[in-house]
Amino acid sequence: MTRVLITGFAPFGGERVNPSWQAASLVAAEPPAGLDVTAAELPCVFGESLDVLRDAVRAHTPDLVLCLGQAGGRPGVTVERLGINLDDARIPDNAGRQPIDEPVVPGGPAAYFSTLPVKACVAAMREAGQLTRLYLELKRFGRAGRH
Numbered sequence: 001m002t003r004v005l006i007t008g009f010a011p012f013g014g015e016r017v018n019p020s021w022q023a024a025s026l027v028a029a030e031p032p033a034g035l036d037v038t039a040a041e042l043p044c045v046f047g048e049s050l051d052v053l054r055d056a057v058r059a060h061t062p063d064l065v066l067c068l069g070q071a072g073g074r075p076g077v078t079v080e081r082l083g084i085n086l087d088d089a090r091i092p093d094n095a096g097r098q099p100i101d102e103p104v105v106p107g108g109p110a111a112y113f114s115t116l117p118v119k120a121c122v123a124a125m126r127e128a129g130q131l132t133r134l135y136l137e138l139k140r141f142g143r144a145g146r147h
Contacts, residue, residue: 004037005062007053009069012044012094020068038062045095046087050104066116076131079121083112 006028008021021041028039040056042049057065071078085108087099118134125132 001034001036002064003060003062004031004035004064004066005040005056005060006037006066007040007042007056007068009042009049010044010094013091018044018070020070024068042067043094045093046089046097046099048095074133076133077125078133078135079116079118079125080135081114081118082136083114085110085112 006024008024009018010021011018021039024039024041028037031037038056038060040052040060042052053065053067085104087102087104089098089100092098122132122134
């Protein structure tokens with residue numbers, strides 16, 4: 001059985017819920033056949049979300065990690081191909097921090113490409129009737145203020 005870690009974020013910006021965490025929780029509660037799915041809620045706090053993610057990976061040793069986030073204003077689901085090593089918050093996180101143009105991982109690469117077959121993911125969601133788009137320029141990994 002394939003072990004999957006799926007993450008979503010805590011509410012932020014005055015919201016009571018975060019759809020990314022709601023979706024992750026639902027998938028974990030009723031996982032697709034052949035998958036052992038664990039959900040982890042990440043805090044919307046710069047510097048903490050990446051630590052919580054690393055802890056969850058160590059604790060659950062998944063075969064696959066799928067991180068969900070909220071992108072307000074985007075229609076449907078967007079599959080993101082790239083994570084940029086940059087914290088650049090338009091609003092403060094839940095601890096009041098608002099980093100601008102700071103690396104998430106100092107000394108790390110400028111960006112990381114997804115290892116998932118992103119075009120196949122988009123095609124499968126479209127085939128299932130979901131409004132879906134593929135994004136090249138993507139959310140910054142580890143940032144919390146805009147998820």
